[in-house]
Amino acid sequence: MSDVRLENISKRFGDTLALEEVSLHIHDDEFFVLLGPTGAGKTTTLRVIAGLEKQDDGHVYLDDMLMDGAQPADRDVAFVFQQYSLYPNMSVYDNLAFPLRSPLRRLPEGEIRQRVTEAAEKLRITHLLERKTARLSGGEMQRVSIGRAIVRQPRIFLMDEPLSNLDAKLRESLRVELKHLQKTQGSTTLFVTHDQIEALTMADRIAVLDQGRIIQNGTPFDIYDRPSTTFVAQLVGTPRINLIAAEWQDGAYRTPGAALSFARQNGAAAEKVLVGVRPEDVRPGAGDFRGEVVLVEPLGVETILHIRTGEITLLCVVSGLSSIQLGEVLSFGFAVERLHFFEMNGRRL
Numbered sequence: 001m002s003d004v005r006l007e008n009i010s011k012r013f014g015d016t017l018a019l020e021e022v023s024l025h026i027h028d029d030e031f032f033v034l035l036g037p038t039g040a041g042k043t044t045t046l047r048v049i050a051g052l053e054k055q056d057d058g059h060v061y062l063d064d065m066l067m068d069g070a071q072p073a074d075r076d077v078a079f080v081f082q083q084y085s086l087y088p089n090m091s092v093y094d095n096l097a098f099p100l101r102s103p104l105r106r107l108p109e110g111e112i113r114q115r116v117t118e119a120a121e122k123l124r125i126t127h128l129l130e131r132k133t134a135r136l137s138g139g140e141m142q143r144v145s146i147g148r149a150i151v152r153q154p155r156i157f158l159m160d161e162p163l164s165n166l167d168a169k170l171r172e173s174l175r176v177e178l179k180h181l182q183k184t185q186g187s188t189t190l191f192v193t194h195d196q197i198e199a200l201t202m203a204d205r206i207a208v209l210d211q212g213r214i215i216q217n218g219t220p221f222d223i224y225d226r227p228s229t230t231f232v233a234q235l236v237g238t239p240r241i242n243l244i245a246a247e248w249q250d251g252a253y254r255t256p257g258a259a260l261s262f263a264r265q266n267g268a269a270a271e272k273v274l275v276g277v278r279p280e281d282v283r284p285g286a287g288d289f290r291g292e293v294v295l296v297e298p299l300g301v302e303t304i305l306h307i308r309t310g311e312i313t314l315l316c317v318v319s320g321l322s323s324i325q326l327g328e329v330l331s332f333g334f335a336v337e338r339l340h341f342f343e344m345n346g347r348r349l
Helices: 042-050 092-101 109-123 138-150 168-185 196-202 220-225 230-235
Strands: 004-013 016-026 031-035 057-062 077-080 156-160 189-193 205-210 213-218 242-249 252-254 272-277 282-298 302-309 312-319 329-334 340-342
Touching: 004 042, 016 042, 016 057, 016 213, 031 042, 031 168, 031 196, 042 077, 042 156, 042 189, 077 138, 092 109, 092 138, 109 138, 109 168, 138 168, 168 196, 189 196, 196 220, 205 220, 205 230, 213 220, 213 230, 230 242, 230 272, 230 340, 242 312, 282 312
Parallel strands: 031 189, 031 205, 077 156, 156 189
Antiparallel strands: 004 016, 004 057, 205 213, 242 252, 242 272, 272 340, 282 302, 282 329, 302 312
């Protein structure tokens, strides 16, 4: 496959700065995810790599070859869009074969048949090859869309939120299939999403993008366990992280709105901080603090508790179905070794 390098890419649309000095290196055979909210610049990044948009500054390299002036057709990348972009009056077979019959390729029909058959088997759509795409479900159409990219055997796959229009169960199924397909094929893949579950479960590495800038770049473990800012901490993790304002008083960080205190950790030296506590690191029944359970959300595999202490309500996750009842007053503590400390401006201490 291929590796991709972006060096200080900037892109403006009128007065809007869509990308600001974005630098990335996506390695050969890597599943790389761009994660960020709507409007962060994720799709623009893909379009710059594909040559569908021309950057204002910076450089794009594929396999160390400068691509700034190369046309989209000469970059040999496959783009899988959020919308399926299939020909409704063609069969699935003809949709898959279409890019191989283009004037740029014009492969022999025997080779086309072999590539289409192999892609259909990998995506489990062999039984659909003779069916018109207008008669397919959303999940089937997205499989065909991905298959049309696979048959091309491109340098890199660019996937722009391809699962966002599917229902939850189908998204989960296709997540597994895409990850398996990428690893068995050894394909270089850049996958764009605003869904943190997709990012954490699929990525070898994640870059968090916000307002056109890379905020953090690392493994899923890095992003979840050592978020560089409160923005990243809140973007990744379900339920959301608890952020508690605290001040240094009498040898500990104490919360003005509740009787909570936190020991100073290595590197935490500011007088005022935001303390981040993941819900799974709030430990009911073990600690010196007390609070009232104001909401219980049983989800089967886990239960989310909302614990009010003073003016603060904490989210807490416990395994399985909990016997803790609404209105119950309980003691709780924190996994102190897993606390996160941030400056008031959001940067990690």
